[in-house]
Amino acid sequence: MTRVIALVVLAAAVAAAQEHSYTQADIENGARLYQSSCAGCHGPDGEMVPGIELKRGQFRRATGDVDLIQIIQSGIAGTTMPPSSFTETQAGTIVAYLRSAAPASGDPSNPFARGGPVTIARGNPSRGQALYDGKGDCARCHRVNGSGPRMAPDLTEIGTIRPARELQQKLVDPNANIRPGNRYVEAVTRRGDRIAGRLLNQDTFTVQLLDGSERLVSLSRADLRDFTYLKTSPMPSYRDKLTQVELDDLVAYLVSLKGLRP
Amino acid sequence: MRLRATLLLVMTAGAAVRAQQPVTFDRLLHADREPQNWLTYSGGLFSLRHTLLTQITPANVRNLELQWVFQTRGPAEPVEKSEATPLVVDGVMYTVLSPNHVVALDAVTGRMFWMFSPRLSPLARVCCGRVNRGLAILGENLYMGTIDGHLIAIDAKAGKPVWDVAVSKPELGYSLTVAPIIVKDKVIIGPAGGEYGIRGFIAAFDAKTGREAWRFNTVPGPGEKGHDSWPAGSDAWEHGGGSIWVTGSYDPDLNLLYFGTGNPGPDWNADPRPGANLYSDSVVALNPDTGELKWHYQFTPHDEFDYDSTQVPVLTDMEWQGRQRKVMLWANRNGFWYVLDRATGEFLRGAPFVRVNWAEGIDEKGVPKRVLNATPEGTLVYPNNQGATNWYSPSFSPRTGMFYIPSWMDTYSTYTKGDVEYKAGNQFVGRFPTMTVPALRTGPGAVNTRTPQEGWGAIQAFDARTGELKWQFKMADVTDSGVLSTASDVVFAGGREGYFFALNGRTGELLWKGNVGGQVSAGPMSYAVNGRQYVAINAGSALFVYALRQ
Numbered sequence: 001m002t003r004v005i006a007l008v009v010l011a012a013a014v015a016a017a018q019e020h021s022y023t024q025a026d027i028e029n030g031a032r033l034y035q036s037s038c039a040g041c042h043g044p045d046g047e048m049v050p051g052i053e054l055k056r057g058q059f060r061r062a063t064g065d066v067d068l069i070q071i072i073q074s075g076i077a078g079t080t081m082p083p084s085s086f087t088e089t090q091a092g093t094i095v096a097y098l099r100s101a102a103p104a105s106g107d108p109s110n111p112f113a114r115g116g117p118v119t120i121a122r123g124n125p126s127r128g129q130a131l132y133d134g135k136g137d138c139a140r141c142h143r144v145n146g147s148g149p150r151m152a153p154d155l156t157e158i159g160t161i162r163p164a165r166e167l168q169q170k171l172v173d174p175n176a177n178i179r180p181g182n183r184y185v186e187a188v189t190r191r192g193d194r195i196a197g198r199l200l201n202q203d204t205f206t207v208q209l210l211d212g213s214e215r216l217v218s219l220s221r222a223d224l225r226d227f228t229y230l231k232t233s234p235m236p237s238y239r240d241k242l243t244q245v246e247l248d249d250l251v252a253y254l255v256s257l258k259g260l261r262p
Numbered sequence: 263m264r265l266r267a268t269l270l271l272v273m274t275a276g277a278a279v280r281a282q283q284p285v286t287f288d289r290l291l292h293a294d295r296e297p298q299n300w301l302t303y304s305g306g307l308f309s310l311r312h313t314l315l316t317q318i319t320p321a322n323v324r325n326l327e328l329q330w331v332f333q334t335r336g337p338a339e340p341v342e343k344s345e346a347t348p349l350v351v352d353g354v355m356y357t358v359l360s361p362n363h364v365v366a367l368d369a370v371t372g373r374m375f376w377m378f379s380p381r382l383s384p385l386a387r388v389c390c391g392r393v394n395r396g397l398a399i400l401g402e403n404l405y406m407g408t409i410d411g412h413l414i415a416i417d418a419k420a421g422k423p424v425w426d427v428a429v430s431k432p433e434l435g436y437s438l439t440v441a442p443i444i445v446k447d448k449v450i451i452g453p454a455g456g457e458y459g460i461r462g463f464i465a466a467f468d469a470k471t472g473r474e475a476w477r478f479n480t481v482p483g484p485g486e487k488g489h490d491s492w493p494a495g496s497d498a499w500e501h502g503g504g505s506i507w508v509t510g511s512y513d514p515d516l517n518l519l520y521f522g523t524g525n526p527g528p529d530w531n532a533d534p535r536p537g538a539n540l541y542s543d544s545v546v547a548l549n550p551d552t553g554e555l556k557w558h559y560q561f562t563p564h565d566e567f568d569y570d571s572t573q574v575p576v577l578t579d580m581e582w583q584g585r586q587r588k589v590m591l592w593a594n595r596n597g598f599w600y601v602l603d604r605a606t607g608e609f610l611r612g613a614p615f616v617r618v619n620w621a622e623g624i625d626e627k628g629v630p631k632r633v634l635n636a637t638p639e640g641t642l643v644y645p646n647n648q649g650a651t652n653w654y655s656p657s658f659s660p661r662t663g664m665f666y667i668p669s670w671m672d673t674y675s676t677y678t679k680g681d682v683e684y685k686a687g688n689q690f691v692g693r694f695p696t697m698t699v700p701a702l703r704t705g706p707g708a709v710n711t712r713t714p715q716e717g718w719g720a721i722q723a724f725d726a727r728t729g730e731l732k733w734q735f736k737m738a739d740v741t742d743s744g745v746l747s748t749a750s751d752v753v754f755a756g757g758r759e760g761y762f763f764a765l766n767g768r769t770g771e772l773l774w775k776g777n778v779g780g781q782v783s784a785g786p787m788s789y790a791v792n793g794r795q796y797v798a799i800n801a802g803s804a805l806f807v808y809a810l811r812q
Contacts, residue, residue: 024696056681057688065689066387099694100678180698180711201709203759204737205775229713 023096025179029161030097033090036160041080046098055101068095123245128253131246136238138250144257150214151198152235153182157259167251171242174235184234185209187219188226195219196230282352282419284401287446291514298790300350303396303441303509304655305787308577311657313788316750317795318810323752323764323774326808329796330372335803336363337379339392343702343783344800346396347441347655347744349404350789355798356399356418357805361392362408364416370791372807376421383410385433387687389457395508395653395784396441398449400469405449407438413451413467425472429453429465433687436460441509445519445550448475452506456524456570459690462504464521464546466553476553480504480523480541487555488540498535501684503527504542507572508653512550513588516605519550520590522571528682529568530636531692538563543571545592547607557607559628562596566636567620567643567677568695569596572653577604578660580727591726593656593667595649598624599724613729615722616650617672619643636677646673646697646717648740655744655785657753662767664723664732666745666753673699673717673740699740706802707758707781710739721745721755723770733770744785746797754797756782762799762806778806 035044038054046054062068072091075083086094132138141152158167169176186196187207197211207219207227221227238247285301293299293306297314304311318326334344336359348357355369362382366375386392386409398405403424404416411430414423429451430436435458442451448466456462462480467473481502482488492499505524512519526535526542543562548555562569576591582601590604597618601610609628620643621630634641650670657666680693698716700708719737724730741757748754751767762782763775780802788797798807 023698023700026700027696056683058683058685059688096694100696101693180716181709183711183713199711201711202738203710204739204757204761 026093026096027100028097028163029090030093030095031101032160032163033086033094034097037084037086038094046101054098057099065092065095065099068098123248123250123252125249125252125256127246128249128251128256131242131250132253135246136242136250141235145260150210151212155254155257157257159255159257160259162254164251164255167254168247170235171247171250172237172239174233174237175231178233182233184230186226186228186230187224189219189223190225192225199229282354285351285399287400287444290400290444298350299352300348300787300789301399302349302443303347303398304511304574304785307443307512307514309509309511309574309655310576310578310660310747311574311655311744311785311787312659312747312749314749315788315790315795316748317790318748318752318764318788318797319750320752320766320773322810325811326764326774326776326797327811328776329370329807329809331807332365332367332372332374332805333803334359334800334805336360337377339363341803343391343393343781344803344805345391345393345439345653345784346800347785347787348798348805349397349399350787350791351399351418353791354418355789356397356404358394358396358406360394361388362394362406364397364404364406364421366418366421369789369796369807372805378416378421378423380408380412380414380423380426382408383432386410386437387432387435387458388437388439389435389454389689391439394439394441398442398444400444400447400449403469405442405444405451405469407440407442407451409437409439411436411438411453413438413442413449413472415449415469415472427467427472427474430455430460434458434460435687435689440506443509443512443519444469445512448550450510450519450550452480452521454505454507454524456503456505456527457529457689457691458687459501459503459527459684460505461500461502462506462523462542464506464510464548464553466550478546478548478553478555480506480544480546481526482540488558491538491540493534493536496534501527501690502535502539502542503529505570505572507570508574508655511575511577511590513577513604516588517549517551518547518556518604520545520547520575520577520604522573522575522592524570524572525565525568527690528684529691530566530677530695531679531682532564532566532636533679534682536564539565543569543596545571545575545590545602545607547604559602559607559609561592561594561598561600562630566679567596567675568647569594569649570652571595573651574655575604576656576658576665578658578726580663582610582727589726591656591658591665593651593665593669595645595652596620596630597645597650598630599665599667601726601729611729615667615724615731616669617644618650636679638679640676640678642674642676644672644674645670646675646699647677647695648673648697648699652742654742654783657745657747658726659747659749659751659753659767661749662723662747662751663726664747664767665726666747666755666767667722667724668741668743668745668755669720669722670699670740671718671720671736672715673697702742702758702781702783706760706779710759719757721753721765721770723753723767732768735765735770735772742781742783743799746786746788748788754786754788754799756786756799756801758782760801762786762801762808776806776808778802778804780804
């Protein structure tokens with residue numbers, strides 16, 4: 001049975017990895033996971049295990065992305081390469097990162113190739129948590145480990161999927177680099193009703209969102225008079241609200257949030 | 263003998279039994295005489311993907327209803343896209359479950375007559391899915407390429423192999439995913455694998471014995487014409503790509519066979535291969551008796567953006583500047599759609615059908631006026647790496663004169679040149695580009711929270727003669743679906759969103775849609791049994807068959 005499940009998981013991973021179309025988010029998420037889970041043995045540049053240069057595509061066993069995902073998930077029996085608990089999606093993002101991190105020809109400026117984009121948060125996470133709950137009032141909108149509202153992005157594993165410097169940037173400039181998964185939209189029905197919320201999915205005929213009352217709403221585009229993407233984030237800037245030390249502390253706390261299964 | 267005669271009597275007396283004559287090459291040549299059957303990958307050797315069946319019309323298509331579903335996930339196989347177009351011959355449907363399980367089904371009920379599952383080498387490695395796009399038929403044999411590089415003839419009645427030949431080495435990344443094409447007494451096929459540094463080819467095999475008759479190298483070696491488009495004194499040509507991903511077309515009057523070829527290797531760093539890199543990203547016209555090259559046209563010389571010419575050559579005759587010409591229509595992954603003279607390869611027209619920034623048009627000789635290259639810093643390029651279209655079949659309707667193209671609109675990728683080194687059997691590509699549109703996944707697919715500026719999809723209809731855009735059917739997501747047009751002016755297509763739909767072929771108006779619950783990544787086809795027209799489409803991991811409500 002276990003084998004069957006493994007096969008299914010692998011199959012999904014195969015499908016995810018088989019086209020040449022990694023998104024930037026895939027690559028960045030993969031970079032996080034690589035630096036936290038792989039770099040300890042393979043090194044930040046992927047060359048510390050003899051005979052293997054992960055970022056140059058030199059492997060002992062793997063011949064393609066499918067093999068890489070399988071090895072990341074299952075490990076290699078009889079060697080020091082352990083199995084992992086990564087989902088197929090997570091393993092796929094690591095492969096996306098490795099595939100994107102081949103050194104750029106004649107240009108050493110690629111941040112991934114120079115040892116990964118992760119910077120170490122300088123602040124104090126305990127003080128940061130106090131800011132999160134207190135002065136920052138972050139818990140008024142965000143959710144962590146099942147506690148808090150759902151409209152703003154859930155931060156339970158934000159430390160796994162976002163680098164410290166990006167978190168720092170979001171705190172002072174919330175409108176910079178809004179991720180596709182964190183987009184807010186407003187729909188106006190033909191009757192004039194306004195429905196705003198976080199966009200969850202859409203197709204040619206329908207739109208799915210989480211509205212301001214945390215209801216899962218599915219709308220027919222045929223019933224809409226207007227549909228717009230909100231260009232600004234509902235999140236306030238903390239540029240003038242927190243000191244640099246406080247920002248560092250808050251970022252350190254956010255970086256410490258590694259999910260329910262860290 | 264008496265038993266056989268008795269059985270024969272019983273069988274022919276049955277009302278549901280249809281005549282099942284061998285599929286001669288003459289039947290393939292004149293597939294339009296039997297529109298109830300779908301005898302080749304694209305429905306005919308001109309690859310129009312156009313059915314002459316007219317029972318389903320713009321007026322009644324809203325009455326389509328699901329007749330049957332067949333799950334296309336093969337036994338003990340992982341979930342995989344289903345890219346095959348079925349064949350239908352005299353009431354029997356033949357199709358392939360990924361990667362290489364062949365089935366014969368009752369085309370009315372979906373009940374299975376037999377399944378054939380070849381044993382595949384564990385060494386098989388495929389770039390873009392453990393998939394197969396379909397079968398060919400000649401006489402009483404079906405023909406299938408396998409992901410481990412074999413070509414197999416299968417008895418269409420018994421479901422047993424007749425012969426099985428090794429065409430290429432799976433451990434080096436050669437795989438056969440394309441539906442073969444039959445020309446006269448030969449089965450013709452070529453390998454995928456451009457992402458593994460293969461050297462592509464098109465090869466013909468005797469349909470009766472499997473003996474190889476000829477082989478045309480899509481990357482010419484020393485002494486072969488076109489070799490000077492590769493760097494002198496280098497072995498770059500040995501890993502030069504030029505894969506075959508989709509089925510070609512055949513013109514019996516000109517006795518020419520046409521195939522599109524894939525990207526040069528490595529994909530995204532062209533430094534090891536200065537030159538035009540013939541015959542990558544091209545269409546080649548071959549003598550099907552000998553494999554001799556008659557002409558070629560290269561859509562994207564010295565490609566760095568993975569703009570394979572993995573498209574079906576669409577053949578039609580039409581008036582061009584005052585005289586009747588035999589032409590070829592081609593919507594290319596590079597963002598331009600072309601009209602070529604298929605007798606000579608002469609470039610007649612090339613125009614963008616999506617947003618393009620890598621070239622400022624095409625000059626009068628048919629050479630793209632290139633303005634962008636991959637750089638170490640990263641270059642933002644429209645269309646994206648998956649292309650303006652890809653292997654998905656377009657359609658041409660001789661009635662409307664329109665060329666229907668599944669299109670990826672306003673997509674872009676950033677190409678960053680990365681180091682690359684060939685290692686046998688490993689991917690040989692360079693640094694993967696980034697893009698906003700995620701990979702095609704199986705199952706329900708990824709959610710779409712993108713803005714239109716990050717890419718959308720469309721079925722577009724162009725007047726083939728004037729080049730005018732006649733209509734667009736816009737979709738919130740891109741599409742990996744082929745297009746089918748009918749002689750009643752209905753156009754069928756689907757998309758990643760899990761809809762299969764019918765459009766008015768003249769206006770693009772949505773006439774009907776069905777929810778197939780999974781992404782469409784195959785071409786629709788149509789057939790008829792006992793006077794009833796059916797339309798079939800693969801979506802997710804299942805085959806859906808529709809007909810008008812009775």
